[in-house]
Amino acid sequence: MRHLLSTAELTRDEAVRILDTAEAMAATQGRSIKKLPTLRGRTVVNLFFEDSTRTRISFEAAAKRLSADVLNFSAKGSSVSKGESLKDTALTLQAMGIDAVVIRHHDSGAPHRLAHSGWIDVPVLNAGDGTHQHPTQALLDAFTLRRHLSADGETPAPEDTALDGASVVIVGDVLHSRVARSNVSLLHTLGARVTVVAPPTLLPVGIEPWPCEVRYDLDEALAEAVPDAVMMLRVQRERMTSAGGFFPSPHEYHRRYGLDGERLARLPERCVVMHPGPMNRGLEISAEAADSPRSTIVEQVGNGVAVRMAALYLLLAGEEGIA
Amino acid sequence: MSTDYLILGARLLGEEPADLVLRDGVIASLGADTAHPRDGVELVTVDADGLLALPGLVDLHTHLREPGREDTETVLTGSRAAAAGGFTAVHAMANTTPVADTAGVVEQVHRLGIDAGYVDVRPVGAVSVGLEGTRLAELGAMASSAAGVRVFSDDGHCVDDPVLMRRALEYVKSFDGVIAQHAQEPRLTVGAQMHEGVVSAELGLAGWPAVAEESIIARDILLAEHVGSRLHVCHLSTAGSVDIVRWAKARGIDVTAEVTPHHLLLTDEQARSYDPRYKVNPPLRTAEDVEAVRAGLADGTIDVVATDHAPHAAEDKDCEWPAGAFGMTGLETALPVVQATMVETGRLTWADVARVLSTTPARIGRVSGQGRPVAVGEPANLTLVDPAARRRVEPAAQVTRSRNTPFAGTELPGRVVATFLRGRATVYDGAPVAHEEVNA
Numbered sequence: 062m063r064h065l066l067s068t069a070e071l072t073r074d075e076a077v078r079i080l081d082t083a084e085a086m087a088a089t090q091g092r093s094i095k096k097l098p099t100l101r102g103r104t105v106v107n108l109f110f111e112d113s114t115r116t117r118i119s120f121e122a123a124a125k126r127l128s129a130d131v132l133n134f135s136a137k138g139s140s141v142s143k144g145e146s147l148k149d150t151a152l153t154l155q156a157m158g159i160d161a162v163v164i165r166h167h168d169s170g171a172p173h174r175l176a177h178s179g180w181i182d183v184p185v186l187n188a189g190d191g192t193h194q195h196p197t198q199a200l201l202d203a204f205t206l207r208r209h210l211s212a213d214g215e216t217p218a219p220e221d222t223a224l225d226g227a228s229v230v231i232v233g234d235v236l237h238s239r240v241a242r243s244n245v246s247l248l249h250t251l252g253a254r255v256t257v258v259a260p261p262t263l264l265p266v267g268i269e270p271w272p273c274e275v276r277y278d279l280d281e282a283l284a285e286a287v288p289d290a291v292m293m294l295r296v297q298r299e300r301m302t303s304a305g306g307f308f309p310s311p312h313e314y315h316r317r318y319g320l321d322g323e324r325l326a327r328l329p330e331r332c333v334v335m336h337p338g339p340m341n342r343g344l345e346i347s348a349e350a351a352d353s354p355r356s357t358i359v360e361q362v363g364n365g366v367a368v369r370m371a372a373l374y375l376l377l378a379g380e381e382g383i384a
Numbered sequence: 385m386s387t388d389y390l391i392l393g394a395r396l397l398g399e400e401p402a403d404l405v406l407r408d409g410v411i412a413s414l415g416a417d418t419a420h421p422r423d424g425v426e427l428v429t430v431d432a433d434g435l436l437a438l439p440g441l442v443d444l445h446t447h448l449r450e451p452g453r454e455d456t457e458t459v460l461t462g463s464r465a466a467a468a469g470g471f472t473a474v475h476a477m478a479n480t481t482p483v484a485d486t487a488g489v490v491e492q493v494h495r496l497g498i499d500a501g502y503v504d505v506r507p508v509g510a511v512s513v514g515l516e517g518t519r520l521a522e523l524g525a526m527a528s529s530a531a532g533v534r535v536f537s538d539d540g541h542c543v544d545d546p547v548l549m550r551r552a553l554e555y556v557k558s559f560d561g562v563i564a565q566h567a568q569e570p571r572l573t574v575g576a577q578m579h580e581g582v583v584s585a586e587l588g589l590a591g592w593p594a595v596a597e598e599s600i601i602a603r604d605i606l607l608a609e610h611v612g613s614r615l616h617v618c619h620l621s622t623a624g625s626v627d628i629v630r631w632a633k634a635r636g637i638d639v640t641a642e643v644t645p646h647h648l649l650l651t652d653e654q655a656r657s658y659d660p661r662y663k664v665n666p667p668l669r670t671a672e673d674v675e676a677v678r679a680g681l682a683d684g685t686i687d688v689v690a691t692d693h694a695p696h697a698a699e700d701k702d703c704e705w706p707a708g709a710f711g712m713t714g715l716e717t718a719l720p721v722v723q724a725t726m727v728e729t730g731r732l733t734w735a736d737v738a739r740v741l742s743t744t745p746a747r748i749g750r751v752s753g754q755g756r757p758v759a760v761g762e763p764a765n766l767t768l769v770d771p772a773a774r775r776r777v778e779p780a781a782q783v784t785r786s787r788n789t790p791f792a793g794t795e796l797p798g799r800v801v802a803t804f805l806r807g808r809a810t811v812y813d814g815a816p817v818a819h820e821e822v823n824a
């Protein structure tokens with residue numbers, strides 16, 4: 062694995078290997094001294110052109126627990142803000158002798174350009190690009206789900222297992238969601254059956270070849286899919302207002318596509334509720350669902366660090382052992 | 385000292401070989417060698433064995449960028465690139481800085497074209513003041529200026545207001561002008577980055593739907609019919625657009641349409657690289673659309689091939705896709721792409737190529753002395769082409785000032801060996817003639 066840009070580029074074996082490595086990383090995190098010496102002397106840059114404190118902190122924690130040095134470049138208040146191009150920033154970083162770039166960018170494809178334009182010669186890890194991909198989010202979702210399928214969500218999942226036969230329903234703004242694109246690909250690669258549900262305005266034209274079923278009616282979809290997990294996508298409030306809005310009102314959206322108490326009660330007993338955060342309580346998810354014991358939302362955050370440690374480790378240390 | 389040319393054995397429009405004499409700006413004789421040296425006139429003999437003779441090509445859609453963006457192209461560099469591509473006339477689009485929306489600006493561009501001397505530069509006038517789509521520019525003043533403008537376009541912007549479009553179509557009738565529309569419904573394409581379909585859905589790039597082009601073309605065709613005007617559709621790119629234009633022609637509506645070389649060859653799959661070299665407006669479409677525009681060009685639904693040559697600075701292409709500029713260079717690759725996609729596939733003869741790249745564009749633009757038959761007494765606007773040559777496109781080796789060709793590294797057939805503008809060589813031995821000699 063040279064870069065981690067898109068879950069669509071991962072083979073099943075590669076994906077399972079990342080999940081297994083993440084379990085090994087998670088095991089070290091129960092120790093009182095969490096830090097591993099693996100990436101000592103290496104420098105990882107967090108290059109964030111789009112604000113996301115939670116994702117940046119997760120990557121920073123992951124790199125530091127592997128003993129890497131971390132440089133944070135963020136769009137606000139630096140040369141990265143409007144004016145300096147991605148290319149010039151990349152050339153600067155290359156000259157500084159860094160070892161990997163974690164990039165978050167508002168433009169779809171920016172990590173791909175960074176990895177393939179010859180501007181820089183180090184592994185590139187996509188931390189979310191536009192409405193394209195967010196591979197570590199999908200990997201941490203798969204990690205969380207794999208634990209729940211084999212046990213209670215706390216116990217490590219057995220090595221070399223995937224998500225074969227699991228049913229996952231993804232609900233919400235698929236059109237603008239990099240989380241949805243990443244998850245549909247990865248869940249399919251890992252053997253899960255995926256259903257996406259959204260109002261037709263929030264599904265992309267050209268979705269037909271995606272390896273998933275597409276539904277407009279949430280209640281029918283939940284009844285037919287008998288899901289092991291329901292993944293609620295964040296809906297941005299600004300998407301619905303003004304002429305040409307994607308749906309008439311938050312109230313109507315919540316009624317038709319929100320996970321409220323009634324729908325929560327109808328889910329199969331084993332079904333977990335996932336959300337990539339940050340949540341809009343009362344819009345795509347009710348407080349009842351968000352705070353229920355089925356919710357994995359807090360687990361997902363913790364698992365994110367282990368998965369990002371695994372990704373950095375596999376990109377930077379490769380076959381060297383885990384201390 | 386002036387020069388006469390004796391061209392030996394060129395295949396006229398790809399047919400039988402003949403000898404041509406170019407003298408005093410016209411084709412003086414045609415047939416067997418009949419050249420006699422004249423006192424004080426150099427006679428240059430060109431061995432054209434294996435070469436085609438085509439009428440000088442005429443481009444209806446060129447961005448020369450001057451005034452305003454001389455860092456990317458000038459009238460001189462762009463018209464020299466045009467000559468290198470076999471052209472003897474180009475239409476310079478109006479989206480310069482300042483916009484070509486007054487007689488003063490179109491006369492300036494026209495003058496720069498004459499000073500450059502490589503091709504006839506025919507300025508296109510803006511339809512609306514500042515390309516803003518709110519009120520008509522002084523179309524009549526541009527028409528009666530020294531530039532003699534006949535083609536008007538807000539290219540890059542669609543004249544989306546139906547009333548303004550109607551008025552423009554009506555107004556230009558008095559001087560036999562034509563409105564060339566960049567068909568793009570603006571509300572359906574806010575933030576659009578690439579063709580809307582399977583590839584955009586996967587890449588997460590905002591879609592530019594085919595319907596945004598087709599709905600404007602349909603509306604404009606009906607407007608043109610209603611007011612009895614002629615309409616020209618710029619860079620048509622979708623299968624649906626071809627169907628609509630085909631319907632309009634069957635109905636007898638006076639509409640013409642162009643397709644670009646890149647829409648004849650490339651598809652939206654190129655966007656998977658996220659390389660803005662493939663970013664263009666209208667966007668690259670699907671393989672089905674490519675097949676439809678080829679079929680439309682072959683059956684005459686599409687009248688002409690026009691380059692939409694759009695030079696851009698390196699920094700506007702060496703960047704993220706959404707940050708990149710729309711547009712591709714095309715003057716030097718147009719004929720090779722048409723040869724590859726239409727001639728070598730058996731869909732057009734070389735005589736057809738002369739029609740779609742010279743005769744018809746000259747007629748649409750009302751360009752006198754261009755797009756004429758290769759015959760005795762006609763202006764000696766010619767290009768000699770070696771159709772057997774095959775070359776890999778090298779951006780740095782191109783004549784245009786910009787490097788944003790989407791065909792870099794692609795092997796394409798055909799090579800322009802010489803171009804003559806009214807009997808003077810603008811390209812010779814495959815290279816542009818020095819500027820001092822061209823406008824001596």
Ligand SMILES: [Zn+2]
Binds near residue numbers: 539541618619665
């Ligand atoms: Zn245009």
